[in-house]
Amino acid sequence: MNLLNRTILYYVVFSIMVFALGGYLIHRLASVILVRQMSQSLMFEEQLIEDKLLSFGEIPKFNTTPGHIVDIQYHENPLRQNQVVGDTVINNPFTQRDEDYLYLKETGSISDSTGFYRGYTIIISRSFEDTNTFLARLIMIIWLVFILLIIVLGLFNFWISRRVWKPFYGILESLSAYDPGNLQYLELPPSETDEFNTLNQALTAMSEKINRNFGELKELVEDITHEIKAPVTIIRSNYEQLLQSDNLTEPNLKHLKSINDAAARLSRLNNTLNLISHKNTRISSRGEVDLISVVHSFLLNFDDVIQSMGLRVSEQIVEKPTVPLTDDLADILVSNMLGNAIKHNVQGGSIHIRLTAKEFTVVNTGKVLDRHPDQMFRRHEKSETKEKSPGLGLSIIKKIVEIHQMKIQYSTDRNMHTLTLYF
Amino acid sequence: MKILLVEDDAELGKTLSGFMENVNSTCEHVQSISDALMKVDLYEYDIALIDRVLPDGDGLEVIKELKNKGAKTGIIIISAMKDTEDKVTGLNTGADDYLPKPFHFSELNARIFSLFRRLHFDGNKSFHFKEISIYPEKFECSINGRDLKLTRKEYDLLLFLLSNKNRVLNKELIATHIWGDNYDLVDSFDFVYNHVKNLRKKIKERGGSDYIKTIYGIGYKFESN
The missing domain is CATH 1.10.287 (Helix Hairpins)
Structure with missing residues (x-):
């Protein structure tokens, strides 16, 4: 993952976390405030009713509507002044659903003209339904604003990061193109940072x-x-x-x-x-080489050795490869790869050549490898048995392959050796 | 015969070496002085065709190196430099011939054979050694006047041995001379033995004597006495 994407990812994850927490807090606070406002308005209403009650004695029943129920009860005995606020569930007769209500229950006593005290209970219940709807809309709006903020800030952040890190990418580019082997000088773009x-x-x-x-x-x-x-x-x-x-x-x-x-x-x-x-x-000039003809001319040229060693050569051309190499480098590559396959082969062994559009593979029989395959491309690594080989052939191949940004891979399974060039 | 071609133009080099290989020669083509010097250091050539203007310097350096080494290689300069002065410098450095570009392949071929004759056969068109006769231009040979049919490699082998009479030639040198420089990649030179064996057999069948002496562990020598 690159630097910019990583920055944006961290930013998005962090923002979502902060906004989620913020959203939750806003929701909580808003509910508390709304409940407090509701209870204050209930108290105010109750005060009005109570005032009327105290002035006129008994008052007629209120018409109640779902969502706002006012109930006044009278009792024989006087009751102590008391006020309770709480939650309750009331069935809505229209929707047949239970709904959350906030209620205020006030008890107290009034005296009639005879001076007789009797108790009353005023219960005012108000549904949370409206509040909840309001809260849900509020949260939705908040989330919409949050998402918009994340996107806008994210884009802004991306733009800033790209701008700020631009010289860094310039440096990276120059560094990856830098090759002391070509005796180039490192040219770095100047920056304002x-x-x-x-x-x-x-x-x-x-x-x-x-x-x-x-x-x-x-x-x-x-x-x-x-x-x-x-x-x-x-x-x-x-x-x-x-x-x-x-x-x-x-x-x-x-x-x-x-x-x-x-x-x-x-x-x-x-x-x-x-x-x-x-x-x-050497300037890594790129040409295009017909690898098949290079391989064929090598095999033709080495026919006498192949015959005298009794080697069976088979080839499989899946697709005609075009390799971005100059003739002389292709020649060095092929002659080293096939030369090794002949040199390290055994009497009566075999060589199999496979060519596809992207690969050149040589599989040959030979002696069992006496060291780790990974050491194969190191300079001066050579097998004990072949005194003559300078052990540099494979490192030349590697050098050419490196310069031309190709890949080479060696693997072995007992007496079978496979060398694959990817281009 | 074996030819070293030092020519930086890839296309011309390819055409020339293809042409040379068709007329019974092994041709090694390089495109720079550094590669040519490496070749000269490692291998022997009958004829070197050297272009003067090369990406890493003047082809004369290769001639100097050949002369320093005391190589018996015949040298022909092939160059677009046509001034008399350039030709004189080239010839004075040690070149045997100078062929200005552009040239006809047939002319180059004639000059190569002429130089080869001068170097190995005192300028004669055919070369005779006791009962063996060789006609390099026709790629033919005969024993006691009777035609000797040889494969291309056998013919090259006989020509190489004969033009190096009384000199011990090791198997590696023979292999790289006749089969090409790449042949030093291999370790076993048994195929040289097979070809020498066949050559001996054919000469014997035609009634010739066996002049090829095996030098134990090293190679072969064509003995004239």
Whole structure:
């Protein structure tokens, strides 16, 4: 989830929580206030009735309406002055439903002309129905306002966040495009926010340091590969000279062979290092390559080895792939992938090639792997049994794949090895 | 024969190497000086065709490296630079020939064969060694005047062995020379043995002697005595 969405999500969740609590409180407060107002109006009404009662003695019965019932009862005996306010449930004769009522019950005594005291009870009940309807409407209006507020504030928040974080996304973009291997400089957009400018400065300084170190390292690798070349050439030409001399015994030849093998390995290693350091700087130009023809020409070219090792080669072309690579890189990729499948194969083994629009898979038989598959792409990881391989082939593949934003995956199941390139 | 083509134009390079492979050559195509230097360091070539204007410098660097190494490679410059001065510089650096672009493939082909003849067969059109005769332009060979039918690889093998008489050639060198540079990817060179065996058999059947000597663990040598 990105920064903006996360901010908005937190904002929405928090606002809903606050508004829910606020809504509840408003509801509670409004009910309390309304009940108090109702009871005050009941008291006022009762006071009017009581005043009349006290002035005129007995008064006629009121007409009562559902929702507002006034009941006056008279008693033989005088009653003590008392007032009770409470809730009750009364059946509405029209709707046949029980409704909540607030009632006020006042008892007291009046004296008639003879000076005889008798008691009375005034009960005024008023239905909550209207109040409840009012409250429900109020809550609805409040919620509507809340939702509108959440949306408007949310949009505003989103707009502000986007504006504030814009330089940050600019920095992110520049950072992800930054590759010290291409000897580019990190270009960061200037910002009006101090913190981002500080971040820019820190990152620029860091990238300059990385570039410098990388450049030095690259120079060192180039110097080393250049310096190693001369002694290797001397060894190889001396080997060639020695080889031509007559009367070499079998042990002599064995020594010579091992000298040459070692020198050849060193030379190949040196060139691979050179290749890797150059591939970094090489402009990652994108072409389109017909992978099928690259694979076929490789297989045709290697037919003699495939025959002599008795390998069965099968291929399955699901769809014609177009790979965003230049010819020479595609060639290096295919020859390393298929070359490995041949080199690490066994007599009478098999190679299966599968091509789809998005994948190139090579499955081959071979020896059981003596290490973890994840270590496969590390430089200098090589199997014990194959002295000659410099262990750099797969890391070259990885380098090319990385530069061109593709993916490569290796897996193994006992003696079957699968290498898949996703493009 | 084996050719190194240093040409930065991908299309032209592809066409040229396809053409060369059709006329019985192994052709390795690279597009930059750094790749060419790597090739020159690792492998041997009969002929190098070098363009001068390359993305990472002047093709003369490759010629200098070949000369430093003491390689016996014949060098032809193919370049759009037509000035006499440029040609002289190129030839003085060590090139054997200079072919200005644009050129006809047939002319390039003729020059390649002519250079190859000069380098290996004293300029003769056919080459004879005791009972064996080779006609490089026709890709034919004969023993005691009788036609010797060889496969393409066997023919390449015989030509390579003969043009390197009395020199021990290791199996890896033979493999990369005849089958291409990619062949150093493999570890087992048994297929070289099979082809040598077949070649020996065919020469013997035609009544030729066996001049190919096996050098234990290393490779082969064509012995002239």
